[in-house]
Amino acid sequence: MLWLDAEAVRNFVMVAELQSFTRAADALGSTQAAVSVKLKRLEERIGRKLIERTPRRVRLSADGALFIDSARAFLTAHDNAVAGLSCGIRRFALGIAGHVAGPEVTTLLARLNKHDPALTIEVQVDNSSVLLDAFDRGKLDAAIVRREDDRRDGEVLGPEHFGWFATPDFHHRQGEPIRLAALAPACGVRDLATRTLNDAGIPWVEVFLGGGSSVVTAAVSAGLATAVFSSRLAPPGTVEISRKFGLPEVPSSEIVLHSTLTDRRSREALRILACAFREHRATAA
Known part of the structure; x- marks a missing residue:
């Protein structure tokens, strides 16, 4: 047999x-x-x-x-x-930063579900600082975030490059404050953008603040403001404008996976997700 x-x-x-x-x-x-x-x-x-x-x-x-x-x-x-030998429900809570999650996330989660249909995944999308706080308090089993400050733990999934993006017809007069669209003050990418401008001595004004990433994307796509985006997640129809308007280079960061999962099947599922994430980035590069 x-x-x-x-x-x-x-x-x-x-x-x-x-x-x-x-x-x-x-x-x-x-x-x-x-x-x-x-x-x-x-x-x-x-x-x-x-x-x-x-x-x-x-x-x-x-x-x-x-x-x-x-x-x-x-x-x-x-x-x-x-x-079936265990009475416990197999699940893990996964946090994905809004500035990390792209249109590929649905595909990645579908692949993970196909690999292990018995695993229940609960996904929370928020900014990196909120997710890291939830992870540290034990509210999340794993988090995929942008590296914050000097924190060095976690598994690096890849680099994250940023730029100033706006529509090709975005208008800005030299000497006037640059018009920004940004998420809430707790957003790390917003802090990165404003800190970069302050260090370069460039005046700025927020004309759109908060309301979620869709509002920021809408403001930039309408030609009303500029914003810092990951180069792979910039809105369609926008271009990088730093050279055109003399804006400072935005420092690169890293995408990091934090996890406390220990059982074999959950760790295997998370490795599938991390591997698929790297694979998608390599294909999109």
């Missing part, structure tokens, strides 16, 4: 979904060599080649494409059976 090892199947699914042995190993908290060995043993056991690997590409073989849906179903049944 043919029987399947759950961990070997999990390695196969991870390689197939991430299309990389390296990223799969990172997501599983393993090594590339260990992932390769487990996949090879699975292929030998079922007598089929599941993954085609070249120096430039990793993809499903014809047999792998036939097996992938059954493999996912097998893992879901296995994980649900294991979860």
Whole structure:
């Protein structure tokens, strides 16, 4: 009788979904060599080649494409059976900073849910300082935020570059205060923008303050103000205007993952999210 090892199947699914042995190993908290060995043993056991690997590409073989849906179903049944041994509800509260969360977040969470449907994720979107405070008080199990001040803990997911963005027809007279649209005073990106202008001796005035990121985006897109945005999240139709108007360079920062999760499946799910986040940024770069 043919029987399947759950961990070997999990390695196969991870390689197939991430299309990389390296990223799969990172997501599983393993090594590339260990992932390769487990996949090879699975292929030998079922007598089929599941993954085609070249120096430039990793993809499903014809047999792998036939097996992938059954493999996912097998893992879901296995994980649900294991979860049934525990009375506790598996969940974690995840915070994502508003200046970090882009349109890709929905896709990333969908991938995470597909990987582990038994895990309940509660998402809170706010500014980095609020989320870090909630994390430190134990209200969040994990938080993906912009690095604040000199705090050095957490796992770096990647750099975050900022710029001054406005519409191409944004008008500003030299010598007049630069018109800003910004979130509430507690927002770290707002503080970064105003501090950068103050250090450069450039006068500024806030013509839109608060009301959420949609209000800031609307004000900038309407040509009424400028604002600091992450270069990857600037509103469509806007351009970087620092050179045009002599605005100072905005210091770069880092996106950091903080987590207190310890159980294997939750940590694995979080690694999936972190790996997918890095993968999306690399694709968008």
